[in-house]
Amino acid sequence: MELLDEALKGKEMAIAKILTLLERGKGLDYLDYLASIGGKAHIIGITGPPGAGKSTLISSLIERYYTTRKVGVLLIEPSSPISFGSFMGNRIRIQRLYPEGRVFIRSLGSRGDLGGISRDSIMMIEVLDGLGFDPIIVETVGAGQIDTDITSIADTNIIVITPASGDDIQMLKAGIMEIGDIYVINKSDLYNSDVFVISLKNVLGSATSRYSLRPEIVKVSAIKGEGVDELIISIEKHWSFIKDNHRENVERRRRKLIELYLRNLISPLIVDTAKKVGLSSIKDAINSSHNVLKDALCHGKIL
């Protein structure tokens, strides 16, 4: 348990090694211990379409938080469906060198998980939480309209969009525009953002949200640092509103971890079955694939 002691002392090398163990399917004892002493941190989810400025915004949030708190940051990047590799460019927006143990940043690939987050990212949240990082900021893969899994793991969910994100018809759609606790209109220095804010206000005014708190809209220019103080106030307000029911959120994200673990286990079998099944009749293909899956589940062929 030397690694754990070092990590608890804030040694970044030890923290990093524990995270890598989890990525390799090991280190579950560390996870269990840290989860048992964790479950306290405020998890801030940052999601939105590619290029909206999520990483730049995170950089300004770190600047505000790190002086008084230990900040954990997880940057989830898209893994290639072709090579399984990943080009991880988010860290380029976070250039400052912070004192050791104050700001811990880790990039990880989506690695086959859909929905904007990944199984490993939840395990990493548990570890950083147990080590006393708070807040933990999680950036999703650049999101499409239904990449909403971040809702299961974040306490405060921030949707980052730009004034060029379309008209009110886009805002009325299901999915990502339903899950924000805070909507950040980033790059507000670039366009006529007031019109966009008014439409968004109109749309959100009549919407329902997961907590009985109306979502807030904050105009930001992350690159100029404008609106970031207002955003912090909004984040902290949201946290103090939901804090008392935080246990439920911790339970929900741990259940999500189990769900993603099971999906990871079963999805190779599904892909393989779909590749091999005969296609002379689609009806037969559906039936026989169904049987392959049933058989695998009943006779312990998975694992």
Add this chain to the structure above:
Amino acid sequence: MERPIKVLIAKVGLDGHDRGAKVIARGLKDQGMEVVYTGLRQTPEKIVRTAIQEDVDVIGISILSGSHMELIPNLLNKIKENGLSNVIVIVGGIIPKEDAQTLIKMGVDAVYPPGSSMKEIADFIRKAVSEKRR
């Protein structure tokens, strides 16, 4: 799905030419690796810190400014001081042959001048990582 080989690609020092670094970063992504790209004007301190937090298997430095004999030994020292003993260090860019040999003697694992093939680099990384992991 287990974590693929993880590589940090960075430009060190005052050098604004990042096309090569980007081509390499994308090429290694295409070879199935996870590549953290931190871009221009990195200091050895920053590179080592990022390498620690990301727990990368490989640090790849692109340098076209001619100051490799200053910056790379400095980086190697920082790597050693911080106990990053298992990380593989690769340098790419305009590096004269004699300098390349000196750098390798100092502890760089490989030097790739312009014209190197992506597959050659990726194969070297795969081999070196599997040897170091053992």
